[in-house]
Amino acid sequence: MDTFIVGLIAATLRVATPLIFGTLGELFCERAGILNLGIEGTMFFGAFTGFAVAASTGSLWLGLLAAILSGILAGLLMSLFAVKLGVNQHVSGLGITLLLTALSLYSFRLIFGESSVNPSIEGFQQLSIFSSSPILGPIFSQYLLTYIAIALIPLVGWVIYRTNFGLQIRAVGENPEATDAAGLNVIRLRTLALAIGGGLMALGGAFLSIAQLGSFTFGIISGRGWVCIALIIFANWQPIKVLWGSLLFGGVSALQLRLQGLGLDMPYEVFLTLPYIVTIIALTLGGRNAQAPAAMLKPYRRE
Amino acid sequence: MSKKLVPVLVVLLIVASLIAGCAQSNTGATSGKIKVFGAYATPIEEPWDGVIHQALNAAKEAGTIDYTYTENIGYSGDMERILREVADQQKPDVIMGDAFGNEEAVRRVAKDYPNIAFVFGSGLGPADPNFSVFDNWIQEPAYLSGMLAAGMSKSATIGVVGGYPVPEVNRLVNAFIAGAKSVNPNTKVLVSFINSWFDPAAAKEAALAQIDAGADVLYAERFGVIDAAKEKGLLAIGNMSDQNSLAPDTVITSPVWDMTATVAYVIAQVKAGAYTSMDLKDFSMMAKGGATLAPFHNLESAIPADLLATVTQRQNDIKSGLFRVDVDEAQPQAVN
Numbered sequence: 001m002d003t004f005i006v007g008l009i010a011a012t013l014r015v016a017t018p019l020i021f022g023t024l025g026e027l028f029c030e031r032a033g034i035l036n037l038g039i040e041g042t043m044f045f046g047a048f049t050g051f052a053v054a055a056s057t058g059s060l061w062l063g064l065l066a067a068i069l070s071g072i073l074a075g076l077l078m079s080l081f082a083v084k085l086g087v088n089q090h091v092s093g094l095g096i097t098l099l100l101t102a103l104s105l106y107s108f109r110l111i112f113g114e115s116s117v118n119p120s121i122e123g124f125q126q127l128s129i130f131s132s133s134p135i136l137g138p139i140f141s142q143y144l145l146t147y148i149a150i151a152l153i154p155l156v157g158w159v160i161y162r163t164n165f166g167l168q169i170r171a172v173g174e175n176p177e178a179t180d181a182a183g184l185n186v187i188r189l190r191t192l193a194l195a196i197g198g199g200l201m202a203l204g205g206a207f208l209s210i211a212q213l214g215s216f217t218f219g220i221i222s223g224r225g226w227v228c229i230a231l232i233i234f235a236n237w238q239p240i241k242v243l244w245g246s247l248l249f250g251g252v253s254a255l256q257l258r259l260q261g262l263g264l265d266m267p268y269e270v271f272l273t274l275p276y277i278v279t280i281i282a283l284t285l286g287g288r289n290a291q292a293p294a295a296m297l298k299p300y301r302r303e
Numbered sequence: 304m305s306k307k308l309v310p311v312l313v314v315l316l317i318v319a320s321l322i323a324g325c326a327q328s329n330t331g332a333t334s335g336k337i338k339v340f341g342a343y344a345t346p347i348e349e350p351w352d353g354v355i356h357q358a359l360n361a362a363k364e365a366g367t368i369d370y371t372y373t374e375n376i377g378y379s380g381d382m383e384r385i386l387r388e389v390a391d392q393q394k395p396d397v398i399m400g401d402a403f404g405n406e407e408a409v410r411r412v413a414k415d416y417p418n419i420a421f422v423f424g425s426g427l428g429p430a431d432p433n434f435s436v437f438d439n440w441i442q443e444p445a446y447l448s449g450m451l452a453a454g455m456s457k458s459a460t461i462g463v464v465g466g467y468p469v470p471e472v473n474r475l476v477n478a479f480i481a482g483a484k485s486v487n488p489n490t491k492v493l494v495s496f497i498n499s500w501f502d503p504a505a506a507k508e509a510a511l512a513q514i515d516a517g518a519d520v521l522y523a524e525r526f527g528v529i530d531a532a533k534e535k536g537l538l539a540i541g542n543m544s545d546q547n548s549l550a551p552d553t554v555i556t557s558p559v560w561d562m563t564a565t566v567a568y569v570i571a572q573v574k575a576g577a578y579t580s581m582d583l584k585d586f587s588m589m590a591k592g593g594a595t596l597a598p599f600h601n602l603e604s605a606i607p608a609d610l611l612a613t614v615t616q617r618q619n620d621i622k623s624g625l626f627r628v629d630v631d632e633a634q635p636q637a638v639n
Binding site: 003004007011014015018105108109114116117118120208212213214215217218219220222253254257258260261262264268269272 | 345346347348349350353354356357360375462468493494495496497498499500501502503504505507508509511512513515516526527530544545546548549637638
């Protein structure tokens with residue numbers, strides 16, 4: 001039983017990591033008033049860039065850096081359409097997801113060719129903090145990026161609620177007209193938020209490719225970006241609740257895989273639906289008072 | 304100015320993603336060679352479609368066929384359009400591909416072009432006059448892999464992580480279990496499904512869960528499992544292609560599907576004008592070289608000599624028809 005629970009907690013943290021990065025990224029975008037549906041593609045692009053650079057330079061850290069830059073680039077592209085040109089945010093977001101997914105697969109083939117066995121690299125190793133403890137040891141034997149993801153939660157909370165920059169981001173998401181009247185540059189603020197958000201999303205993708213798997217394949221993101229879109233509503237756009245939401249979804253996902261392994265006499269489909277049932281319940285209960293940033297989805301134009 | 308730019312940029316974005324998404328290689332060389340067109344629902348990096356593509360590509364490089372293909376066609380109606388366009392314009396002799404998820408569309412088109420040989424991966428039957436089917440009938444090497452896994456396991460617990468419990472997967476898993484039980488009837492076989500054809504991170508988590516439950520040899524029906532075994536210093540068995548190079552100290556062997564025999568047979572029939580619709584199942588099995596057990600590479604020395612002898616004997620019996628691996632497509636239990 002001990003191994004089961006310890007293993008479950010460790011797995012929960014692993015599964016939650018890309019979700020934390022992705023949802024925090026989306027949080028920056030949406031707090032500034034932009035629904036960024038480019039998240040799925042941005043995570044994919046980050047996973048690809050991270051892997052490609054790590055594989056060709058041999059440095060995982062360069063890969064990580066390149067992934068962040070690729071995410072920033074994706075954010076800037078989103079900003080060009082949704083902020084600068086004021087295109088419908090659903091359309092530009094989905095367009096960017098399609099573009100970046102296809103671009104990644106295409107570039108992957110240009111670089112690595114067609115082989116029957118997927119290229120792989122030695123990814124980041126797990127870091128053990130309490131390696132001597134039988135319980136804390138396995139739980140805190142995680143990838144560095146997992147620790148970073150958790151540390152980012154209070155950091156993002158501090159930025160959003162306690163800094164001048166955070167105040168400006170929130171203002172531009174609630175009332176861009178007033179923000180503009182106060183002499184702040186709406187376009188610039190939203191672009192910055194999208195760039196930061198994109199960088200975080202790409203980190204979530206790179207976690208999968210250069211830490212957890214050491215390889216890049218199509219399907220590597222498998223809808224995790226869309227899960228983040230749901231999680232941000234669950235989290236009511238608050239960083240600390242992003243952590244709870246990600247851990248809840250990650251925990252139930254990890255639990256269902258482990259319950260299958262126990263061999264209980266139940267159809268496996270029951271376990272597979274668990275994460276989604278829990279998400280629906282959590283969204284219904286937690287989302288009732290959810291209040292989206294007031295100016296979200298509205299392109300800002302100076303009259 | 305910016306308002307005029309918007310539609311232009313949106314159109315450019317869409318065009319760019321379409322071009323990048325549907326990479327189509329068009330080499331319209333005309334010669335006496337048989338013209339083959341490949342139609343794949345997924346990118347060719349997907350192992351199942353990859354096997355078909357590799358066999359056709361090899362035939363192209365050997366100079367026996369002209370081969371062009373379109374991949375990543377998907378499951379939302381593009382298959383029928385693309386097949387009709389190709390049949391009308393390129394007029395290939397053979398169209399090969401994967402009909403899973405597009406069964407009705409593919410069969411509808413085949414009916415309208417009786418002079419083209421339609422040869423598709425399918426879970427259903429052939430249709431006169433021109434629609435042949437094939438599938439990955441690699442339950443024989445999966446059985447042999449099960450023997451190896453059970454023989455190599457120290458904990459007498461082994462695991463399988465599969466995509467969906469569909470017949471194509473079930474028969475491999477059931478053969479693997481049967482093979483394992485034939486070596487050690489007390490072997491416990493854990494079976495998990497991740498409900499996705501491609502989510503390596505989830506497959507890895509499922510594998511780690513089985514490892515925590517005691518499994519020490521894992522059959523990686525899906526991508527991602529080998530990584531878990533490698534990380535924990537355990538053994539794994541690949542699937543579809545020889546995956547030893549992913550983790551040379553981890554992957555003992557892999558049940559391999561090889562479409563070369565199927566492609567060669569179809570080409571010969573078409574060339575001779577003798578092509579008829581049929582179930583090409585036999586050409587994907589061990590006796591005709593359509594299924595093989597991958598080499599053990601540097602792990603051969605780790606396999607106990609008597610186990611190796613038993614497996615080799617069984618393999619020879621399968622090839623010579625003396626031993627038949629049952630095809631069991633029922634959904635396996637979670638613990639066997």
